[in-house]
Amino acid sequence: MHYRLLSFITASVALQATYASPALSPEVYDYIVVGSGPGGGPLAAELARAGYPTLLIEAGGDEGENPTYAEIQHFNEAANDEATRWDFWVKHSDDPEREAKFEHTTWDTGDGTFYVGLDPPEGAKYLGIQYPRAAVLGGCAMHNAGVCSLPADDDWNIIVNKTGDTSWEAKNMRKYLKKIEKNEYLLPGNPDHGYDDASWAKNESLSQTRILKKIAELTGQDPKKAAELVSRDILEVGDDVDETVSFYNMAFHATAKGERSSPNSYIRATLADPAGYPLTVKLHALVTRVLFDNATLIPGSTPRAIGVEVMTGPSLYRADPKHVPGTKGPISQIYAKREVIISGGVFNSPQILKLSGVGPAEELKKFGIPVVVDLPGVGENLGDNYEGSLLGIASSPTNNAGQITLLFRTPNAPTKKRNIYAWCGSFSFEGFWPGFPTWYGNKVYTCALVHLAPKSQAGSVKLRSANPQDTPEINFRFFEHGGDHDLQELVEAANILREAWKAAGEPMAPIEELHPCKGPVQPGSERCSDEEQKEYFKLQAYSHHASSTCAIGGDDDPMAVLDSKFRVRGVKGLRVVDASVFPVVPGAFPSCPTMMISVKAAEDIIEEARRTDKKL
Structure with missing residues (x-):
């Protein structure tokens, strides 16, 4: 398996003494970053490395040396762990x-x-x-499967089209991938492709090899080159890469030894660096609102963010399964001389903005929150990849089956671009619930599907109350727009993979499919219609790549929350940097794209700060 290591190298040092504790006198920093995940963690470290005193606030603790989080193979346990x-x-x-x-x-x-x-x-x-979600230093990059995938070029270029800012062009965004990674697998002198031991794919007697070759045939690839293609670099460069149907090798933000590389690693390395970068980390601190200057009281003036209000203590947020009702912590105020940057994630960033008076005026008034600026797009435009799976029980153990990863286009895809990311192997994945996943034994075989570029982003994150300890109301409104077409794309993807299963032969065949069509998969077997499968996916599709609730947009877009430099519209000194800023769902997995925009945001902010300082 190929791995990529983000250049956020883990520091082998105990950091507890470095973390800030509540102070009696006012705390003042140049920048305050709220949230330490893929958006906020790298950003805070970059600002500190540029010499700016920066406070990074995290509602959870630090599990950087806990093997459950540090070793990526334990990601299921990490996502289920009540500790975070x-x-x-x-x-x-x-x-x-x-x-x-x-x-x-x-x-x-x-x-x-x-x-x-x-x-x-x-x-x-x-x-x-x-x-x-994960409340821990490093955010959800500490409990995810670590898959690194890039958006289609159009997902970057849409920001250019909306704002006119050419720095978002796909060809320019590639440099931020280079900044966050330390590549451990590409051969010297080869900038585009990786190679790995995929000897199983050359063994014609294996059931999984026959499935692989049949998928190649069904998706327009050369079956004779299948064994070669499974080692293809999934992060390759190319003008037509988004239209290329191929097998690939998955990339992860992990070392070749399976050690998780995440914002936690970079934060720790920054704190431990002998250079003494001015980064302070405050753990177990729940930000309750952004503070604004007195300009909010002056008609026609532009409010400026000057700090945050923080409630300190563990498990204060009601999403935490360890939360004890009625528990509160001491409240303090911390000030930023330059800016406050919200990186709380797709659910919490819009919640914090709304609690601070930035959001749809009618919703804020409903809860008695004074309106600082009426921004109707805050909390709207929630989108996600639709996900599903073709899951079955083989006639023999599949634990030695090689993993198949591919990006392909279904016959009914709306454009020439790929619309499905799939991977097949000996695992079960059917979404999230307490205690997931279901263990089906060593004969399980699954092809998991991620639908790219969903046509509907009709979801919302709305306040439940004005209490910052309450979770918001979240409704994805799956398939609200273009749903019938999206569902048919999922069905056609499942049909292609099911047809490939029929080629498995002994010893895996027949495979007893559990969903979406129950029954044995074998030549000539047809057990359910496309309409039945569409109904299944409509009811049972799941997701875990939420985005777009504080979207970047143009000056003429009333639903735009941010400009192209991540600045919140209608106020000064306030930005949002996390997956909520994407106008559309960014590809198949948002972790690496969010780290990329984190570094871009740092570059934009530092450039602006230095330009301002020169004028003073």
Whole structure:
């Protein structure tokens, strides 16, 4: 397997003494960054390395030396771990009847346990669909599977089209990938491709090799080159790369030894550096609102962010399963001489803005929050990849089956560009719920699907109350726009992969499919229609790549929250830098793209600061 290591090298040092504790006198920094994930972590480190005193605030603790988080193979355990998990309970639609059919609906039994399913015990409290996030130094990059994938060029260029800022052109954004990675697998002198031991793909007697070659045939690839293609660099460069159907080798933000490389690593390295960079990290601190200067009281003036209000203590947010109702912490105010940067993530960044008076005026007034600036786009435009899987039980163990990764185009794709990211192997993945995934034994075989460029971004993140400890109301409104076409794309992808399963032969065949079509997969077998599969995906699709709730947009867009330099419209000294800034869902996996924009934001902010300093 190929790996890429972000250049955020882990520091082997105990850092507890470095973390700031609540101070009696006012704290003042040049920059305050709220949130240490892929957006905020690299950004705070870069600002400090440029010489600016920077405070990085994180609501969770530090698990950088905990093997559950440090070793990427334990990502399922990390995502389930109560030590860092924040549970958001979301909806997929406004239709209660449809919601009630989601097979992994979760309920609170009242005895400290969850029930997952459609037949809850009497008295159980409905929670919804689990969407776990990570409250920990390094954010969700500390509990994810570490997959590194790039958006299509169009996903970058849309920002150019909206704002006129050519620094967002896809060809320019590539340099930020180079800045965050330390490549460990490409051969010297070869800038585009990686190579690995894929000897299994050359063994014609293996069932998985026959599946591989059949997929190649069905997707327009050369079956004779399949063994060669499985080692192709998934982050390759090329003018037509977004239209290239091919097998690839997955890239991860991890070392070749499987050690997780994340913002945590870079933060720790920055703190431990002998250069003594001015970075301070405050853990177990929940930001309750952004503070603005008195200009908010002067009609016609532009408010400026001057700091944040913080509640200090562990497990203060109600998404934390360890939260004790009624628990609060001491409140303090911390000030920024230059800027406040919100990097709380797709759910928490819009929540913090709204609690601070930045958002849709009517929603803020509903909760008695004074309006600083009416920005109707805050919390809107929520989007995500649709995900699903073709899962079955083979006739023999599959634990030695080589992994197949491919990007391809279904026959009904709306453009020439690829619309499906898939990977097949001996694993089960069906979404998230407490205790996921289901263990089906050593004969399980799955092809997981990620739908690229979903046509609907109709979801929202809305306040539940004015209490910063409450979680917001989150509704993705799956398939609200263009849903029928998206569903058919998922079905056609499943049909292609199922057809390839029929070529498995002994010893894997026949494979007993569990979903979306129940029954044995074998030549001549057709068990369910496209319409039945569309209904399955409509009810059971899941997601974990949320984006776009504080979207960048043009001056003429009333729903734009940010300009192209991440600045919140209508105020000064306030930016947002995380996956919420993308106008559209960025490719198949947002972790690496978010780290890339984090470094871009640092470059923009530092350039602006130095330009301002020269004028003084």
